[in-house]
Amino acid sequence: MSAVTTISAAKWAELVASERAGREQAEAALAAAHAEMAALRQEVAASDGRARQHYTQLTALVHNLRVGFVLVDQAGQIQYVNQYFWDLFGLPPMAGPAEGHAPISPAAVYIDNAFRDPAAFQARALELHAAGQTVLQEEFVLANGRVIELDYLVLDTVGAGRLICYRDVTERHQRDAEIRTLSYIPQQNPNPTLRLNAAGEVLYANPAAAPLLHALAVDARGDLPARLLALVQAALRTPEQQQQELAVDGQHYLFTVGAVPGQAYVTLYLTNITARQQAEQRLAEQRAFYESLLEQVPSAVAVFDAEHRYLFLNPVLEPDAATRAWMVGKTSNETCAYRKRPEGVAQRRSAAFAEAVREQRDVSWEETREGPHGPQHWLLRYRPVVAANGAQLVLCSGVDITERKMAEEKVAQQQEFYESVLNLLPVDVAVFDAQHRFLFVNPSAVPDAAVRQQITGLTSTEYFAVHQDKRPAGLAEQREQYFELATRTRNDVTWEEMRIDHNQRPQLMLRYFRPVYDASGALQLMVGTGIDITARYTAEKLQHEVQEMLQVQQTFVRQILNTLPNVLYMVDPDNSISFTNHAYDAMVAHYQNWQAVGAPAAVLEEVQQVWEMNELVRKTHQAQTRELPFTLDTGEVMQFQVYKRPMQRPDGQVAILTVSTDITDIKHARQALERREKQYHDLVYYSQALICTHDLQGTLLSVNPAIERLLGIPAAQLVGKNLSETLPPKHRAALKAYFEGENPLKTEDQIITVQTREGELRYLRYYTYQVAQEGHAPYVLASGYDVTPGILAERALRLAKQEAEENALAKEAFLARMSHEIRTPLNGVLGMAGLLQKTSLTSPQREYLTTMQHAGQHLLALLNDVLDMAKITTHHHHVLNHAPFDLGVALHGAGQTVAALVAQKRLALTVEPLPAAMPRVLGDAYRLHQVLLNLLSNAIKFTDHGHVRLGADVLQDAPQALTLRFWVEDTGIGISPEEQVHIFEAFAQASADTSLRYGGTGLGLTISRQLVEQMGGTLQLSSVPGQGTTFSFQLVLPRAPDTAGDHAPAVPTAGFDALQGLRMLLAEDNLVNQRIAVAVLEYWGVHVHAVDNGSDALAQLQEQAYDAAILDIRMPGLSGVQVTTTIRQHPDAKLANIPIIALTANAFEADRAAYLAAGMNACLTKPYDEAALCQLLLDLTAVK
Incomplete structure (x- = not known):
């Protein structure tokens, strides 16, 4: 009955709600109808006001138009004449029906006499009236010469009559006359003139353009129409005039193309420049000839004007063509600053230039500057000359004397080397001039440096006179005699001589005099040596080593030449080859040019080029450098830079030293570089990445199409703009800091916002890199990607994360509060139960008490599991306590805790004993006990028959730590493979059936796995349904310090x-x-x-x-x-x-x-x- 009453009440409520909704809809419809009627009244009133306003505006418009109006109705009465009509014909204005008066009299608007031919006008007016049809743009001339245009309009509206309009078109007639006059100019212009539309079709051509039209007709599908069309299209895209030179039928024309503003066609003006171009070509050929000669000269050549400005310079002076072009017209000081030459170099050049011009003589000086491979030494010369037109010019030549300087340094080093060898030799060495004066003495002969300096320039007699206390008597005379003997006999002289060394010991010296003569046969110098023959073996060995060293040096030099990759060889005057290196020998072994008989024409040409170059060197006595091809016997063509220089022999004949450098790879690399440049251009152009460049002030230099598509703005409108113009205002402060900071151009990625043409904000992740090259202004390369979806997703994710964290905190606070509120009364329940247990109870009462205590403990365990799970889900890790404990006690304690539960289910519980010498370890014994207790409780819960075993195996016993495997084994119901996948998830059990049968929250394994992972292990599962399950985990536990203070915890x-x-x-x-x-x-x-x-x-x-x-x-x-x-x-x-x-x-x-x-x-x-x-x-x- 209760159920029926409930249903009827619900239906009744539904009917009441439906009726209420219907009434509300009717009331809403009535209110809407009232509102609509009010709106219609307002609209009618507004329409009436607008109609009056439109009439007033139309009247004012007609009244003030620059057209004379006469409105005649169907009955022939004049209803309206506007003010411009009276003004145009000089008639006094009269009011009509529009102003509330009678129709205007025809006599008031009589204008026939105002025309130059009144009769003609009157006749035409009667014709128009009789025809009764609309006629437009009839022209008549007034007596004062002005031109009037007449429109006779028959109005369509019934009874509307006719509208006669008069317009003064005198100025238009005058413009037309001027245009007709101007049209004669292009017609009589001797230069061709064309007008073409956007499709390249000729709209106009003057008579002089007839040959060009003929050429276009002959070559209708050829190159000329295409080039003209390209010029037209280019002119239509830009307001500036375009110019281009084209050849037509052997004639050269300068095409000047200009677009007509607002029109889709352009005008082409042609000037015949054939004669001028021929003259320029001849001049350019002459200039190119002389410049090519100067550019091939291996010396640096430049020409200056009187202001020390460059007029010409060859590649030796500046290899880079762009820099050479820039230097022309610049002063020496400007180019020195641009090329970062030291200030002293610029000053020295200015002083030499001024001296050469002032004194009109050659001025030479040496200059050293850093080259790509180290310092370069140049011998520079300024020579003043006077040009044909009387202008003062200065020729500058420069010779790279780096090799000469290096040779001089090498000679100096060799001299220093030989002197150091002489100074280090344990042999007395002295060099005398022809008058027996000392020129050189080594330290072995005279150890005291001051004495060696003093002895230079003295004779032996003079030297011994100063140091007579240290030399035997007659020694000077004896040496003079041997000196004269060697000079007279022109042979070596040897004698033995006794001396006292610095240790006051006698030494027997074997001395030599060897005369050295110059080319004329005169004595140049005498070399004297003294050898301690008491150590002849040592001296001979040293001499042998010196000879070996010289041989090694010669071999070393030869090895260097043979190791060089450059091809070296010497061509004698008779064209025979007297010297080669290994690179040359290897080239000859694979070289077709040396087998010229039957060789291809290309190979013969290569041989001819080599011989011609040799003859040029012999003829000019100047070094030559060229790039020549060399064909190997495999057919491979190599490229060499060949340098040939004359080598003057004493007999006056010229040999040629050739140094050839393989530049094949360089040429290939240059070609590859060009291909890579194109690839990089294509990469930037077709890339979906946003790529642009800008200078250090933020002015855009280039943008790729991806940026055009993103912003919806053509590149032409972006290039030249500053970045601040393309970014939202909020970024301008950051942009200013970006350019003005200490390190404005960072390479790490950043996020910036841009605004498209449609006003949409897009987020870009961009990277910047500053490109700095010597000789070029630095700029910034920026690339980026549109990361708007990612940014928006990241914001949403951040919001979601914030909400999740707030929810987690709220959940944690709720659980803490619930825990507090549950634990407080639960303490009273369990506490009172404990007190009650101490009293005298009957057997049923004790059974009730035990049940109550078990229920309370179960509730407490459930509460602890829920709190532990809350810590896991909120990522609050348990704080582990690292303290010494006994593994055996830990295992025994876990087994003892569940012993009563095992006994209740009549199962066998086995705790496998550990080895007797098991050491104490460091770890959290409480958390280990919690894990083992969870695993044991699970095992007991799901085991009805058989046993439960607990154990720990020692996997590794290291001096510092133990590696242990803990395990719990049961003979319970087991877990299927499908259920094992989810067994460690929170609140998960094998099945709903299992949950109903065995109870539990399903949190124990989740908490245990978290605790095991926090202790450094992984909880693993092995199970067979119907046979049992084994849970295990592996931990590494450090050994506890074995100190006297350690003791087992009190039981x-x-x-x-x-x-x-x-x-x-x-x-x-x-x-x-x-x-x-x-x-x-x-x-x-x-x-x-x-x-x-x-x-x-x-x-x-x-x-x-x-x-x-x-x-x-x-x-x-x-x-x-x-x-x-x-x-x-x-x-x-x-x-x-x-x-x-x-x-x-x-x-x-x-x-x-x-x-x-x-x-x-x-x-x-x-x-x-x-x-x-x-x-x-x-x-x-x-x-x-």
């Missing part, structure tokens, strides 16, 4: 009699929990003083002496943390250090850490175990 005793007599302060605002704590502690003889707020707790602690205090965290007045903070700051050291236990229903690790950081000694989470509370008091009060 809780069955009783806590040692607590008797302790004075304890308990602060708990929940009276049930307060009563439980008091009863538990007083049971063991503890004197408890209980208060229900923080303020009383603080007062009691300051007034009474207690052994310890238990403070609830949340209390009226002061919290437990505030009381602890105050006590820890108390001046009484005993009170400040009293043990304090935090009593809280907050189960999060962060809360526990905060309480300990505030100064509390320990934290006890509700609901707590009696044994845990008592053991904690024993530990903190140190009662033995």
